[in-house]
Amino acid sequence: MKLLSIMFIVFTLAVLGFSTYQALVVAPTEQTMGDVQRIFYYHAPTAWVAGLCFFVNFLASIVYLWKRSLNADALALASAEVGVVFCTIVLITGPIWARPVWGIWWTWEARLTSTLVLWMIYVSYLMLRRFAAGSQTPVLAAALAIFGFVDVPIVYMSIRWFRTQHPQPVIAGGEGSGLDPAMWHAFLWNLLAFTCVGIVFIATRYNLQKLENEVEAEHAQLALRGSAR
Amino acid sequence: MTGAVALRAAYAVTWIIPLLYLRYLLGRYRRVRSEMKDLKRSS
Numbered sequence: 001m002k003l004l005s006i007m008f009i010v011f012t013l014a015v016l017g018f019s020t021y022q023a024l025v026v027a028p029t030e031q032t033m034g035d036v037q038r039i040f041y042y043h044a045p046t047a048w049v050a051g052l053c054f055f056v057n058f059l060a061s062i063v064y065l066w067k068r069s070l071n072a073d074a075l076a077l078a079s080a081e082v083g084v085v086f087c088t089i090v091l092i093t094g095p096i097w098a099r100p101v102w103g104i105w106w107t108w109e110a111r112l113t114s115t116l117v118l119w120m121i122y123v124s125y126l127m128l129r130r131f132a133a134g135s136q137t138p139v140l141a142a143a144l145a146i147f148g149f150v151d152v153p154i155v156y157m158s159i160r161w162f163r164t165q166h167p168q169p170v171i172a173g174g175e176g177s178g179l180d181p182a183m184w185h186a187f188l189w190n191l192l193a194f195t196c197v198g199i200v201f202i203a204t205r206y207n208l209q210k211l212e213n214e215v216e217a218e219h220a221q222l223a224l225r226g227s228a229r
Numbered sequence: 230m231t232g233a234v235a236l237r238a239a240y241a242v243t244w245i246i247p248l249l250y251l252r253y254l255l256g257r258y259r260r261v262r263s264e265m266k267d268l269k270r271s272s
Binding site: 024039043085088092099100204205208211212215218219 | 231232233236238239242243247251254257262265269271272
């Protein structure tokens with residue numbers, strides 16, 4: 001298992017190196033925006049990973065409410081935390097792209113606002129997990145996660161449902177949308193690289209949570225033995 | 230902000246945030262592992 005993990009980390013690093021080269025060197029420069037368009041190769045894959053993490057959190061929360069499995073709870077917590085990390089990158093790289101292209105850092109339109117709301121939902125989830133005391137905290141957090149996930153499809157569909165300042169979808173956006181084949185290569189490599197990074201982070205955080213649960217159980221046992229003497 | 234500066238800034242953000250998170254995870258891992266060792270020793 002340890003060898004498999006090391007092999008996966010090495011693979012992730014190799015793909016990351018190659019995808020960075022694809023994004024910064026191989027992909028052609030976009031005619032209207034110039035080099036700033038290359039932010040897309042980081043912005044869109046990190047948004048994808050954030051969405052994926054929140055989906056894992058959603059599934060794990062359902063499993064936790066159903067089976068009361070501590071492993072599902074650990075996975076829910078791990079995926080929410082990693083999702084917030086990637087969502088933060090999305091919310092920072094977006095305005096960095098917007099400033100030279102739109103002339104403004106931020107505007108309260110559907111895509112941007114729903115993404116900010118998404119980030120705030122999962123930050124509240126993490127705050128609930130961190131600061132609320134009592135055995136019901138994981139249950140409340142799971143319920144929040146299930147309802148909070150409703151915002152993920154809203155974020156995805158916002159540029160289809162509303163007239164927004166955010167660029168229209170270039171992937172699965174229908175007629176007139178799409179990417180140059182060389183841009184597609186760079187995009188897909190980055191999608192793979194960031195997905196692998198997301199998996200490595202979730203696995204690491206999940207194992208850490210399990211270890212913390214073990215420490216907590218050990219503390220409880222010690223306390224029980226102490227009170228029995 | 231020019232395009233090249235924006236690209237460099239976005240690139241830096243994309244790497245700095247995950248690296249900081251990784252550092253935080255590894256630090257926490259080290260702390261929990263040593264706590265576990267102490268607990269096993271005392272039990």
